[in-house]
Amino acid sequence: xxxxxxxxxxYLSCAxxxxxxxxxxxxxxxxxxxxxxxxxxHAVALLAALYTVCELLPRCPFLGHAxxxxxxxxxxxxxxxxxxxxxxxxxxxxxxxxxxxxVKRKPGGVRRVWRAAELSIAVWVASSVRTAxxxxxxxxxxxxxxxxxAILAYCVVLTVLDGGILVTAERIPVRTxxxxxxxxxxxxHCVHGLAGLMMAVLWRSPYGPPAAFFVLLPMYLSCWVxxxxxxxxxxxxxxxxxxxxxxDLKDRYTRGHGERVGRxxxxxxxxxxxxxxxxxxxxxxxxxxxxxxxxxxxxxxxKDGPLTPEERRVIELHPEYGxxxxxxxxxxxxARAAILHHHERMDxxxxxxxLSGERIPEFARVVAVADAFDAMTSTRSYRRxxxxxxxxxxxxRCAGTQFDARMVGALVAALAREGWNPAVTAxxxxxxxxxLDSQAGRSPRASGSGGPLRGAVPLPAPSRPGPHAxxxxxxxxxxxxxxHTPPSSPLRSSRxxxxxxxxxxxxxx
Numbered sequence: 076x077x078x079x080x081x082x083x084x085x086y087l088s089c090a091x092x093x094x095x096x097x098x099x100x101x102x103x104x105x106x107x108x109x110x111x112x113x114x115x116x117h118a119v120a121l122l123a124a125l126y127t128v129c130e131l132l133p134r135c136p137f138l139g140h141a142x143x144x145x146x147x148x149x150x151x152x153x154x155x156x157x158x159x160x161x162x163x164x165x166x167x168x169x170x171x172x173x174x175x176x177x178v179k180r181k182p183g184g185v186r187r188v189w190r191a192a193e194l195s196i197a198v199w200v201a202s203s204v205r206t207a208x209x210x211x212x213x214x215x216x217x218x219x220x221x222x223x224x225a226i227l228a229y230c231v232v233l234t235v236l237d238g239g240i241l242v243t244a245e246r247i248p249v250r251t252x253x254x255x256x257x258x259x260x261x262x263x264h265c266v267h268g269l270a271g272l273m274m275a276v277l278w279r280s281p282y283g284p285p286a287a288f289f290v291l292l293p294m295y296l297s298c299w300v301x302x303x304x305x306x307x308x309x310x311x312x313x314x315x316x317x318x319x320x321x322x323d324l325k326d327r328y329t330r331g332h333g334e335r336v337g338r339x340x341x342x343x344x345x346x347x348x349x350x351x352x353x354x355x356x357x358x359x360x361x362x363x364x365x366x367x368x369x370x371x372x373x374x375x376x377x378k379d380g381p382l383t384p385e386e387r388r389v390i391e392l393h394p395e396y397g398x399x400x401x402x403x404x405x406x407x408x409x410a411r412a413a414i415l416h417h418h419e420r421m422d423x424x425x426x427x428x429x430l431s432g433e434r435i436p437e438f439a440r441v442v443a444v445a446d447a448f449d450a451m452t453s454t455r456s457y458r459r460x461x462x463x464x465x466x467x468x469x470x471x472r473c474a475g476t477q478f479d480a481r482m483v484g485a486l487v488a489a490l491a492r493e494g495w496n497p498a499v500t501a502x503x504x505x506x507x508x509x510x511l512d513s514q515a516g517r518s519p520r521a522s523g524s525g526g527p528l529r530g531a532v533p534l535p536a537p538s539r540p541g542p543h544a545x546x547x548x549x550x551x552x553x554x555x556x557x558x559h560t561p562p563s564s565p566l567r568s569s570r571x572x573x574x575x576x577x578x579x580x581x582x583x584x
Contacts (some may be wrong), residue, residue, distance in 0.1 A: 079185075080243065085243075087188075088173070090189065091192050093329050093540035094170075094191070094195040094196050097162070097163060097196055100162075109194065109567060115183065116451050118160060118164075118168075119164050119167055119168045119208045121284060122155065122159070122160070122168040123167070123170070126152040126156075126172035127171045129172065130172040130173075130175055130176035130177065131175055131176070131418075151171075151270035151273075152172075152271070153165075153172075153198050154229065154274075155167045155192060155268055156198060157271065158205065158225070158275035159204065159279075162206060165201075166196070166198050166199040169191070169193075169194050169195055169198050172186065173195070174187050174188065174190075174191045175187070190482060191578060193236045193237075195527075200228050200229070200232045201228045204225050205224065205225035208224050210218070218272075219272075219292055219490040222268065226265055226268035231257065231265040233477045234260055239252075246492065246493065263328060274287040277290065307353050311404075312548040315363060316334075316358055316362070319362045321332040321369060322366060322369060326368055326377070332450070333362045333363065333365060334362060335453070336363030336446050337359065338440065339449060339486065339489075340357045340358055340360060340441050340442055341355075341358040341361070342493060343357075343441050343444065343445060343482060343489055344357045344358075347441075347485050348482075356406075356438075357441060359410045360407070360410035360413035360417075360438050360441075361445055364417045367394055368393050369400070370391070370400075371389060375389060390416070391426045394417065394427050395416040408432055409437075412436040413436060415525065416435055419431070421435070421440075421477060440478070440479040441485075443477075444479070444485075445486065446467055447470060447473075447477075448467075448470060454465075454561045461494050463490065467487055471483060
């Protein structure tokens with residue numbers, strides 16, 4: 076808890092107290108509104124044991140691999156408690172499983188308590204809605220009305236609570252913390268809710284509780300399949316990082332540059348209000364923006380002195396090389412256009428195609444600013460790192476000619492909010508931290524909501540280059556230099572060579 080921001084500690088404490096109030100408000104005896112005289116302890120104990128076992132199975136050293144699924148695979152159990160138990164009893168039934176379930180990142184204790192508290196609050200509200208609506212809606216299909224209202228309430232509460240922890244713990248802007256989460260979570264929660272309703276129906280049938288357990292089997296199988304997909308996506312990410320490291324090994328002067336550009340690009344994307352899927356793709360674009368350097372001779376990349384015109388023409392092919400290398404990676408989407416056009420300039424004097432203004436793809440304009448900023452704030456063989464304030468001043472002076480002023484403004488705002496502490500430089504290793512998971516730290520098909528607290532969100536399907544992205548040229552021929560001299564820029568030396576935004580020794584990048 077001490078490592079969390081003060082606002083997050085207050086928010087978590089309030090959630091813990093509210094969850095405790097939900098549990099104790101009726102566990103000693105229930106009001107007449109429920110039609111019961113006492114808590115059905117046998118049902119509470121059975122559901123609590125079932126949910127706890129489901130959450131503990133992935134932690135078993137002998138069964139962990141076989142049942143390695145997102146915990147959301149077992150969400151029908153808490154939702155069955157919503158349909159079977161009064162509010163406080165339902166909130167109590169999910170506490171043990173939430174407290175004992177598996178978490179992937181530290182601090183595990185805080186994550187488990189948060190998960191249990193959030194789930195208890197959501198279950199209590201959903202059960203209260205179902206109780207207030209009344210179970211007198213009759214047999215099927217009338218019973219679907221109170222069930223649907225309970226599922227909707229459950230989804231809303233989880234979305235609201237998760238957005239709050241995104242704002243307080245992860246410091247996501249308020250205007251984007253809840254954007255799209257409810258719609259993404261509604262369909263998965265409806266599926267789990269129907270499975271929970273089926274469990275409740277079978278529970279009350281002549282076959283009893285054992286029949287209800289069989290509902291979990293198809294839910295588990297479907298979530299297991301999606302977990303394998305998630306592992307494949309993680310393998311893709313590892314491949315992307317391996318490619319970035321290959322560039323780092325070839326060009327030792329810019330080690331870690333791609334990771335830092337990816338981080339800065341994601342910060343800018345959040346400030347621009349992009350959704351999580353686009354932020355993830357833009358981060359990949361930043362990581363891989365210089366992948367084309369693998370096609371540039373090492374002697375040129377590691378040259379200490381100024382480059383000749385012929386060497387510069389070879390260097391200027393690296394965006395096209397990079398585009399060719401990643402063309403077949405479908406999930407990169409718009410990242411491919413950013414790799415191809417991140418050296419274009421707003422005044423049209425960039426390369427490889429001399430695009431200008433809004434003709435330059437949005438992702439490329441973001442990566443261009445992040446690329447130049449990291450180049451200025453990193454130590455290179457030919458100069459020392461500049462202070463962040465000086466780098467920002469350079470970017471602002473170049474806004475409108477070399478860089479998109481809106482993207483520069485986004486970076487300035489992101490730096491003011493989050494600061495900049497590059498973990499990787501030309502002389503240092505990389506270190507990374509992790510934030511606090513939400514209760515539903517699940518993938519969208521499990522809990523339905525995205526955000527850094529929930530895990531990865533599926534990347535968009537492959538997209539064709541937009542109308543502003545010129546297709547790569549056959550033979551990767553360098554662009555013919557413009558007949559006019561580009562306007563002077565603080566990012567250019569007296570001989571007119573870009574020094575900061577091009578990431579090469581002697582200012583060639």
